Amino acid sequence: MNIALIGYGKMGKEIEAIATSRDHTIGLRLDSANTIDNADLSNIDAAIDFSVPNSAVNNIKACLSVKLPIIVGTTGWMKNFEEVKDLCIHTQGALFYASNFSLGVNIMFNANEKLARLMNPHTSYNVSIEETHHTEKLDSPSGTAITLAEGLIKNLSSKSKWENKETSEDGSISIISHREGNVPGTHSVSYDSSVDNIELKHTAKGRAGFAIGAVVAAEWLPGKKGVFTMDDLLEN
Ligand SMILES: NC(=O)c1ccc[n+]([C@@H]2O[C@H](COP(=O)([O-])OP(=O)(O)OC[C@H]3O[C@@H](n4cnc5c(N)ncnc54)[C@H](O)[C@@H]3O)[C@@H](O)[C@H]2O)c1
Known part of the structure; x- marks a missing residue:
């Protein structure tokens, strides 16, 4: 898979290491200086967002608008969850959110x-x-x-x-x-x-447990429609 990393801090770098060890490529790395507003999302199979609370909603909307499956680990934006969920259902997109991926x-x-x-x-x-x-x-x-x-x-x-x-x-x-x-x-x-x-x-003994969960979710989500979380992943 070709993955876009939205947020390239502590978690973004940990996810990169796990994703490349599982033979995925990182086609795009976005951060505060290089945001999704100017990004080319074509050729990306899934986006993984571990950024900051005030950018997560904009990132999700941008991915849904081009039908790109998005996995979100960023926390602190739950006041917008219902709005984002409605948009995902309306656009027939794919969104995976977990407050904790371990x-x-x-x-x-x-x-x-x-x-x-x-x-x-x-x-x-x-x-x-x-x-x-x-x-x-x-x-x-x-x-x-x-x-x-x-x-x-x-x-x-x-x-x-x-x-x-x-x-x-x-x-x-x-x-x-x-x-x-x-x-x-x-x-x-x-x-x-x-x-x-x-x-x-x-x-948690480190960040690897969160990163593995996020990459497994990125492998699982493409092809599905709706809003998913760890319960859906672990049951299947
Ligand atoms: N769900 C989980 O399992 C889990 C686990 C660990 C951390 N987290 C959450 O993930 C988020 C990131 O954690 P971290 O420790 O990597 O933080 P961090 O501060 O190390 O990294 C944040 C990154 O986001 C980038 N960023 C800022 N504004 C952006 C924007 N507009 N667009 C794209 N990127 C932007 C920063 O440049 C930086 O690269 C936090 O919300 C944290 O609570 C969740």
Whole structure:
């Protein structure tokens, strides 16, 4: 496949290494100085966007307008998700979005929902989420932490929203975000009672796990129409 990389930072470079090791070519590398607005997208089979929150929507629209399948890992643009989804369906395009492309985190998403169902009757436990990332991360909380919170809200009848701070408000889940060093991404969901603590935790050891998932999604998406995520990829 001939792949366009939209965003050529830490993730873009990691994806390039994985894609070339799987015999793909990189036909285009876009960044803040060389954006999609002036790019020639002909001869590209799929675009992979790991850029910045405020450019993702424009990048997706540009790819949909020329029927180029696009895989998006950029986080922090979810307020526009419904608009983008409608456009994808209307244009019969192909869009793949995941807040986290690592296999381990997607197993954690599944385990998080199962554990929440088990914990639902046990109201003596208070649930909270913590995430730690490197200091250059622009969005907070992480897209992964938001997906974990949504999994809790779906399965815990006592919870209906999340806040990106320590909160004891009824119905609210605390998401505590830390920004330090070069941490690629650590997430934990913790249930605390007066007698014990139960913790579900994922620690990324580097960025390769995210990059492999994004390249596998790029191999899977062409030829499909609609909006897809990791559940669709992992089930097939
Ligand atoms: N979904 C996942 O699994 C996952 C994993 C890691 C990171 N991320 C997300 O991916 C994004 C990128 O992360 P990173 O660590 O590579 O960041 P980074 O800062 O290292 O790289 C960002 C890149 O985007 C480029 N860019 C800026 N404006 C642009 C524009 N208008 N058009 C094209 N490119 C533009 C920058 O020049 C840079 O090359 C972030 O949103 C991060 O949260 C997602």
